[in-house]
Amino acid sequence: MKKLLYAIAVSAIIFTGCSKDDEDPIVKTPVEGEITGDITANRTLAYGNYTLKGLVKIQPGVTLTIEPGSTFTADQADGEDGLVVLKGGVLIANGTADEPIVFTAKTKLGGQWAGIIMYGDAPIVNSATAPGTQTANSEDGLLQSYGGANATHSSGSLKYVRVEYAGLVFANNSREHNGFSFYSVGSGTVLENLVAYKGNDDGFEFYGGTVSAKNLISYGNGDDSFDWQDGWRGQNNTNWFAYQTGTGNYAMEIEAKGVNNAFSPKVTNITLKRAANTATESLNEKQYDAIQFKAQGNGDFSNINIDGYASVEAGFGSAVQVRDLATYTDQVLGGKIKLTSVKVTNTPVLFLSQNSGGAFTLNAASFPGTNWGVSTTATGAVLAGGKWATVDGVNLLANL
Numbered sequence: 001m002k003k004l005l006y007a008i009a010v011s012a013i014i015f016t017g018c019s020k021d022d023e024d025p026i027v028k029t030p031v032e033g034e035i036t037g038d039i040t041a042n043r044t045l046a047y048g049n050y051t052l053k054g055l056v057k058i059q060p061g062v063t064l065t066i067e068p069g070s071t072f073t074a075d076q077a078d079g080e081d082g083l084v085v086l087k088g089g090v091l092i093a094n095g096t097a098d099e100p101i102v103f104t105a106k107t108k109l110g111g112q113w114a115g116i117i118m119y120g121d122a123p124i125v126n127s128a129t130a131p132g133t134q135t136a137n138s139e140d141g142l143l144q145s146y147g148g149a150n151a152t153h154s155s156g157s158l159k160y161v162r163v164e165y166a167g168l169v170f171a172n173n174s175r176e177h178n179g180f181s182f183y184s185v186g187s188g189t190v191l192e193n194l195v196a197y198k199g200n201d202d203g204f205e206f207y208g209g210t211v212s213a214k215n216l217i218s219y220g221n222g223d224d225s226f227d228w229q230d231g232w233r234g235q236n237n238t239n240w241f242a243y244q245t246g247t248g249n250y251a252m253e254i255e256a257k258g259v260n261n262a263f264s265p266k267v268t269n270i271t272l273k274r275a276a277n278t279a280t281e282s283l284n285e286k287q288y289d290a291i292q293f294k295a296q297g298n299g300d301f302s303n304i305n306i307d308g309y310a311s312v313e314a315g316f317g318s319a320v321q322v323r324d325l326a327t328y329t330d331q332v333l334g335g336k337i338k339l340t341s342v343k344v345t346n347t348p349v350l351f352l353s354q355n356s357g358g359a360f361t362l363n364a365a366s367f368p369g370t371n372w373g374v375s376t377t378a379t380g381a382v383l384a385g386g387k388w389a390t391v392d393g394v395n396l397l398a399n400l
Contacts, residue, residue: 028069035072039064039089049073052081052103055114055142060088063156069099074113075106080168082114082177085155086144087121087184095160097193097386105165110222111200114140114177115166120155120185121148124208125231126257136230138183138207141175146183147230151210153186160193160388167199167222178202179221185211187234195219197391202227202253203242212236215383219243219396222281224253225272228265229295231256237267241381243399245275249287251309254297260330264298264337271380273399274308288317289352291339293327298336305380309347318352319344325358332362338371343378 031048039058044065052072058064074081083103085091095101105112117140124134124147135147163179179196184207191213196203203218208230214237218225225242227250242251251272272290280287290309291301311317320339322328331337344350353362364372381400383389389396 030069045070051075052083052113053078055080055082055084057084057086058089058091060086063090063092065092066101068095068101068160070101072103073106074103076112076168077106080114082168083116084142085116085118087119087146087148089155091118091156091158093156093158093161095388097160097384097388100160100162100388102162103164103166108165110165110198111167111169112165114168115163115179115181115196115199116158116161117142117177117181117183118155118185118189119144119146119183120189120209120211121150121153122184122186122209122211123147123149123151123231124184125259125261126208126229128259136207139175140177140181144183147208148184150186152188154188155185157190158192158194159190162195162197162388162391163199164197164391165199166196167201169201176201178205178227179218180204181207182209182211183207184230185209187211193388195389195396196221197396206232206234208232210234213240215239217241217243217383217389217396220245220248222247224249225251227253229255229257231259231261231263233261233263233265235266237265239269239381239383240267241271241383241397241400243273243275243396244278247279247281248274249281250289250292252291254291254293254299255295256297258295258326260296261298264300266300268301269303269379269381270301271305271400272307272309273305275399276308286313286316288312289321290319290347292321292323293331293337294323296327296330298331300338302338302340303378303380304339304342305345305378306342306347307345311349316352317347318349319347320350320362321352321354322360322362323354324356325360328353328360328362328366332366333368335368335371337367339367340370340373341375341378342373343375343380
């Protein structure tokens with residue numbers, strides 16, 4: 001009898017423990033809604049599935065917060081869709097690895113919408129002669145003036161955000177959108193774990209500013225994977241991965257509007273890969289190179305993996321291309337371009353010069369001191385997977 005009572009007591013304890021530990025998880029029900037027009041007052045969008053209609057603009061002095069796991073769908077049939085953070089506006093879109101915030105399109109083809117556009121108040125430099133604070137008008141057709149004096153300005157925080165099928169380009173290419181467009185965005189802005197997936201234009205483009213970005217994936221974008229101009233000078237960039245497939249131009253297109261700046265951006269841990277048979281966007285411009293410098297573009301880049309940038313046509317395709325004599329003279333010979341710990345595979349041509357503005361020959365000896373260095377052990381980008389890096393069951397990091 002005592003043994004029976006003891007067995008019953010033990011069974012009860014086990015049963016009680018199991019029921020406590022195995023409680024069903026709380027299942028959140030997404031709200032359904034439409035986001036359109038200007039955001040003129042602070043607003044939080046609850047976890048849900050939203051239709052993005054038109055150019056939704058976060059006005060100056062206003063904060064829009066988006067809860068993790070939310071999805072926004074654009075439909076080109078209703079016109080030009082996009083999410084715009086005007087100068088002084090703030091966007092807080094902090095997802096998680098397993099609950100990313102996703103912006104996508106009803107039709108899963110590149111070029112369906114305008115992506116995320118952010119305007120800050122940080123410095124730009126696009127003229128060698130203009131004194132003081134410089135400004136420019138955006139190339140997205142919105143004609144927003146960008147450029148300011150507040151290097152530490154914050155436009156908010158983007159974490160675990162994925163933009164799919166953006167890169168809307170129209171009006172004879174006079175209005176161009178990317179996956180993510182950062183106009184004079186300041187260093188107070190947080191950009192981490194972002195994906196630009198199969199857009200029609202650039203994956204990420206920086207127009208001046210001081211912002212830095214960590215853990216970026218640019219996958220299958222039709223133009224450049226990473227692009228910048230206007231004297232962008234972010235210093236704390238790391239873990240960038242470009243995978244070019246289908247159609248793609250340069251993995252990194254680097255320029256500075258012809259201004260020989262005293263500063264340069266810095267990026268560590270970079271992986272640039274081009275799948276076999278990836279075409280260039282235009283038949284007239286053979287943009288098969290991993291990294292292209294032009295118009296006084298420069299930078300400090302280290303721990304780089306470059307793979308698959310073979311010479312598809314004679315005279316095209318290389319690991320590093322310098323387009324013009326001025327960039328070669330001022331930036332390469334001047335020591336402002338640094339490429340160290342570079343591992344190059346399946347890319348027979350290391351250096352290519354287009355000889356624009358005068359003849360020059362780019363080679364390892366062109367880089368002073370230790371500004372060029374090869375490595376067999378460079379790791380490139382290191383990124384952790386999860387739902388944020390998975391689209392329709394495809395793991396975007398499978399080729400990393």
